[in-house]
Amino acid sequence: MPQIQFQIKGMTCQACANRIEKVLNKKDFVQAASVNFASETAQIHFDDTQTSPEQLIQIIEKTGFQAALPTSSTLPENPTPQSTWRVWALLALTAPFMLGMVGMLFGSHALMPPLWVQIVLATVAQTYFALPFYRGAWASLRAGAANMDVLVTLGTSAIFVYSLAMSANGVHHVYFEAGVMVLAFVSLGKHWEAKTKRGSLNALGALLQLTPKEVLVYKNENWQTVPLNQIQKGDVLRGVHGTRVAADGEVIAGEAWADESHLTGESQPVHKTIGNKVLAGSVLSGSVDYRAESLGADTLLGDMAAALAQAQGSKAPMARLADKVAAVFVPVVVVVALLAFVFNFIVLGDFQAALMRGVAVLVVACPCALGLATPAAMMAGMGVAVQRGVWFKDAAALESAGAVQAVVLDKTGTLTQGKPEVVGIWCAENISEKQLFELTVAVERHSAHPLAQAIVQAASKTEEMLDFELENVNTVAGEGMVAQIKSQGEIRIGTPEFCGFRLPETLLSQNHWANSSIVAVSLNHQTLGAFALADTLKNDSCAAVQKLRQHHEVYIVSGDHAATVHHIAQQIGLPEHNAHGNCQPRQKVEFIQKLKQKNQTIAMVGDGINDAPALALADVGFAVRGSTDIAEHSANAVLVRPSVAALADGLHIARQTVGVMKQNLFFALIYNVLGIPLAAMGYLTPVLAGAMMALSSVSVLGNALRLKRMK
Structure with a gap:
C-alpha cells in the first residue's frame, strides 16, 4: 500500500x-x-x-x-x-493584574485594577483570545474525545462565570486575574513549545538551509547569477571559496576542499579536483566549476531531508505507552477535578476555595508533556544521527538500536576496504620489481578479475613501464592466465601451481603472505616472482571496534576464508572465537538466531546481497550506503559513511536518545502524579497551575535538546 x-x-x-x-x-x-x-x-x-x-x-x-x-x-x-502577536497581546492584558498581585504580596490591594477594568480585561481575554481554546475543545468533543483545550476551557470559563456572578451580586472577592493569567501562561507555554519544535529541535529546518538561494551558472557564454530553482541538470555551475555547493555533480575545472560533514559525519574536508564528485550543501575552500547531475530531492541532501522527515514522523514503541495514557487522561482528570471540588466543598464548606482547587486540578493536569516526552527526544536524536551520517528509517529502529547488546559485522567492505590491494611483492634472482610489474601488467590489463585490476592499479603508481605485444591471451578458469609475448615466450600468471613453482617457506610464514591471495608469475616455466594481495583494513576499523566493545559484544561473520577472517580479528583485537569465516547467507541467519535465543538485542552490518537475510532478521540492520539495493531495503538504518566508526556513533546516539526518552517519561508522569494532589489540596492556585503546565512541556523539550550537544 x-x-x-x-x-x-x-x-x-x-x-x-x-x-x-x-x-x-x-x-x-x-x-x-x-x-x-x-x-x-x-x-x-x-x-x-x-x-x-x-x-x-x-x-x-x-x-x-x-x-x-x-x-x-x-x-x-x-x-x-x-504568529506570536496573540501571545504578547495576551501577556499585555495580564500586566495590570501582575502589578496588583505584587501589591498583594505586601498586604495591599491598592494596586489591583478597579473592578470594571478587571471585568473588561477578563472579557476581552475570555471572548477573543480564548477562542482557539474554545474551537479546539468543541472540535474535540464533537469527535467524541477530549483534549487539553477542554481542560483549559472548563477551568477558565468556570472562573470567569463565577467572578461575573459575584460581581453582579456586589461581592468584590473575585478571581478575574486567575482566568486571564492561566490563558496567558498556557499560550506562552504553547508558543515556546512550537518555537522549540520548529526551531532548535528540528534538524530538518537546518538541513533545508544548506543549499544556496542563488548560484553562478554558465549560460550564453558568460557567468550569470540565477535562483537555484532555475537550475537544470547538465548546467555548469561555479562554486567559489566559502560558498555551498548547489547540486550533486562532477568537477570539470579547478580544485577545492569540501566540508561534507553534514552528509557523512566525516569531520575532515575532502579534496576535490577534476573528475571528483561534489555534494549539495558542501562548503568549499577553493573554487571549482562543476556539472549539475542531481538537483533538489534527487541529491544526497534531498534524500537525507526526505528520510529525516519520514523518520521523525514515525513513532517509537515506547511512545505507545504514553499514547495509551494520554487517550484516557483528559476524561479522568475531569472526573478527578469534580471529585476534588465536591470533596473540598463538603470538608471546607467554602464554595470559592472548592472551585479554585477544582480549577487548579483541571489546569495543572495536561497531557502535553506526556505526549512530547518520547517524540521530542526522538526528533533530536534522529537529527544528531543524520548529522553524523546515520539514517534511521523510523523511530522503532532507533529505539531498538539503543538497546543493542551484540553487534555482528560483515568483513568485506565493512571492516576492510572491500577490494584487494598489493601488500607484498617477491622477485626471483636477477628480476627487478619494475620488470615483474611490466610483464605482469602486460597480461593482467586484459582481465577484469579484481586481483588483476589491483595489480594494474598498483603498477600505475610506479615509473613508466615498457609495453609488450601479446598473442593468444587465454584464461584458465580458477587457475590464471596464459599468453605469448613476442620474442620472449609463454608467460603464466595465476596460482603458484599453475605457474609451476612453490614460494619459499620462509616467505609463506610471514603474516601478510600467509593470509593473502597469491598471484605468481613465470616466463617459459622460469620463476619471475609473486604478488601478495589482501583486502586491507580501513584506517579507523581498529579504533571503532574497540569503541564498540566498550558497550557491546562484537562478532565477525563473513563468507571469506576462516584463516583470513581470524587474521582480521587479530588485527583489530577481537578474540578468535568471535570471528567466523566460510559462512553462507543461511549460516549468518542461523548465527543471529542463536544470539537472539539468548535474549540479546542484535545489530547486523552488511553491504551485499548475501547479507540481506541477516539484516532483515537482526533487531537493527545497518546497510552501508551504496551497497546492493536489497541490502539497503532489508536494513533498518543506513550508514552514509562506509565505516564502523559511523556505526559506533549511531549506536551511541541511539543509547543516549533512549535514555532521554525514559527521563522525559519520568518527568512527565511525576509532574502529574505530584501536581494533581497538590492542586486538589489547595497548595497550587490556578495561576501557579497554569505556569507549571507550561513549564512541564518546556522542561521536556529542554531535556531533549541536550541531545543536540552530545559529543
Missing part, C-alpha cells in the same frame, strides 16, 4: 494526535495511521483504489484540524512559524 505524509496544524496536545489516529484507523481503506504530536505530521498507509489524499484530508479536517498535502517543491517543506 502507498504511504503519504501530511503536515497537521491545530494540535494542542497528545490527545489531539490520538483522536486523529483513532478516526483514521477506523477506516477500512487505511492500513495504518500514525500521528506524531512533536513533528506535527501524520503518516498514513492507505488503499489508493478506495480513497485519495484529498479524501484523507477531508477526514482529518472533520476531526477539527488542518492537513496539508505534500508540496511539489524539490525538498521537504520547513514548517512556517506561527
Whole structure:
C-alpha cells in the first residue's frame, strides 16, 4: 500500500494526535495511521483504489484540524512559524493584574485594577483570545474525545462565570486575574513549545538551509547569477571559496576542499579536483566549476531531508505507552477535578476555595508533556544521527538500536576496504620489481578479475613501464592466465601451481603472505616472482571496534576464508572465537538466531546481497550506503559513511536518545502524579497551575535538546 505524509496544524496536545489516529484507523481503506504530536505530521498507509489524499484530508479536517498535502517543491517543506502577536497581546492584558498581585504580596490591594477594568480585561481575554481554546475543545468533543483545550476551557470559563456572578451580586472577592493569567501562561507555554519544535529541535529546518538561494551558472557564454530553482541538470555551475555547493555533480575545472560533514559525519574536508564528485550543501575552500547531475530531492541532501522527515514522523514503541495514557487522561482528570471540588466543598464548606482547587486540578493536569516526552527526544536524536551520517528509517529502529547488546559485522567492505590491494611483492634472482610489474601488467590489463585490476592499479603508481605485444591471451578458469609475448615466450600468471613453482617457506610464514591471495608469475616455466594481495583494513576499523566493545559484544561473520577472517580479528583485537569465516547467507541467519535465543538485542552490518537475510532478521540492520539495493531495503538504518566508526556513533546516539526518552517519561508522569494532589489540596492556585503546565512541556523539550550537544 502507498504511504503519504501530511503536515497537521491545530494540535494542542497528545490527545489531539490520538483522536486523529483513532478516526483514521477506523477506516477500512487505511492500513495504518500514525500521528506524531512533536513533528506535527501524520503518516498514513492507505488503499489508493478506495480513497485519495484529498479524501484523507477531508477526514482529518472533520476531526477539527488542518492537513496539508505534500508540496511539489524539490525538498521537504520547513514548517512556517506561527504568529506570536496573540501571545504578547495576551501577556499585555495580564500586566495590570501582575502589578496588583505584587501589591498583594505586601498586604495591599491598592494596586489591583478597579473592578470594571478587571471585568473588561477578563472579557476581552475570555471572548477573543480564548477562542482557539474554545474551537479546539468543541472540535474535540464533537469527535467524541477530549483534549487539553477542554481542560483549559472548563477551568477558565468556570472562573470567569463565577467572578461575573459575584460581581453582579456586589461581592468584590473575585478571581478575574486567575482566568486571564492561566490563558496567558498556557499560550506562552504553547508558543515556546512550537518555537522549540520548529526551531532548535528540528534538524530538518537546518538541513533545508544548506543549499544556496542563488548560484553562478554558465549560460550564453558568460557567468550569470540565477535562483537555484532555475537550475537544470547538465548546467555548469561555479562554486567559489566559502560558498555551498548547489547540486550533486562532477568537477570539470579547478580544485577545492569540501566540508561534507553534514552528509557523512566525516569531520575532515575532502579534496576535490577534476573528475571528483561534489555534494549539495558542501562548503568549499577553493573554487571549482562543476556539472549539475542531481538537483533538489534527487541529491544526497534531498534524500537525507526526505528520510529525516519520514523518520521523525514515525513513532517509537515506547511512545505507545504514553499514547495509551494520554487517550484516557483528559476524561479522568475531569472526573478527578469534580471529585476534588465536591470533596473540598463538603470538608471546607467554602464554595470559592472548592472551585479554585477544582480549577487548579483541571489546569495543572495536561497531557502535553506526556505526549512530547518520547517524540521530542526522538526528533533530536534522529537529527544528531543524520548529522553524523546515520539514517534511521523510523523511530522503532532507533529505539531498538539503543538497546543493542551484540553487534555482528560483515568483513568485506565493512571492516576492510572491500577490494584487494598489493601488500607484498617477491622477485626471483636477477628480476627487478619494475620488470615483474611490466610483464605482469602486460597480461593482467586484459582481465577484469579484481586481483588483476589491483595489480594494474598498483603498477600505475610506479615509473613508466615498457609495453609488450601479446598473442593468444587465454584464461584458465580458477587457475590464471596464459599468453605469448613476442620474442620472449609463454608467460603464466595465476596460482603458484599453475605457474609451476612453490614460494619459499620462509616467505609463506610471514603474516601478510600467509593470509593473502597469491598471484605468481613465470616466463617459459622460469620463476619471475609473486604478488601478495589482501583486502586491507580501513584506517579507523581498529579504533571503532574497540569503541564498540566498550558497550557491546562484537562478532565477525563473513563468507571469506576462516584463516583470513581470524587474521582480521587479530588485527583489530577481537578474540578468535568471535570471528567466523566460510559462512553462507543461511549460516549468518542461523548465527543471529542463536544470539537472539539468548535474549540479546542484535545489530547486523552488511553491504551485499548475501547479507540481506541477516539484516532483515537482526533487531537493527545497518546497510552501508551504496551497497546492493536489497541490502539497503532489508536494513533498518543506513550508514552514509562506509565505516564502523559511523556505526559506533549511531549506536551511541541511539543509547543516549533512549535514555532521554525514559527521563522525559519520568518527568512527565511525576509532574502529574505530584501536581494533581497538590492542586486538589489547595497548595497550587490556578495561576501557579497554569505556569507549571507550561513549564512541564518546556522542561521536556529542554531535556531533549541536550541531545543536540552530545559529543
